[in-house]
Amino acid sequence: MASFEIRSPKAGRYVWVLTSQGRTLATSEEYSRRALAEKAIVTFRMAAVNAPVVDTTIPAASKPAGKAARATGRALAKAVVAGGRAVEKVLGS
Secondary structure (H helix, E strand, O other), X not given: OOEEEEEOOOOOOEEEEEEEOOEEEEEOOOXXXXXXXXXXXXXXXXXHHOOOOOXXXXXXXXXXXXXXXXXXXXXXXXXXXXXXXXXXXXXXX
16 A cells, blocks of 8 residues: 655655555655645645546557558448438449
8 A cells, every 4th residue: 555754854854755565656855844745745646636647658540641541531431312311332443
């Protein structure tokens, strides 16, 4: 289970550290008062609850080349209205 610790690396300075299973997950900047460090923990907890996961390692999907896109478009069926009814018409190449 994760927990926040308030530490004092120097006299009169405070930081919070988020730990889980003996590992450090996050560390704050230094604060001049303990109350500011506690307030920052509350703010961090509220922001983290709604934080989305963004995977920047997945490359963006590329668009097909022009000629391939036209060929794909020609092969798809397209609806044509004839006499008030939708009729499917397949275009050939």
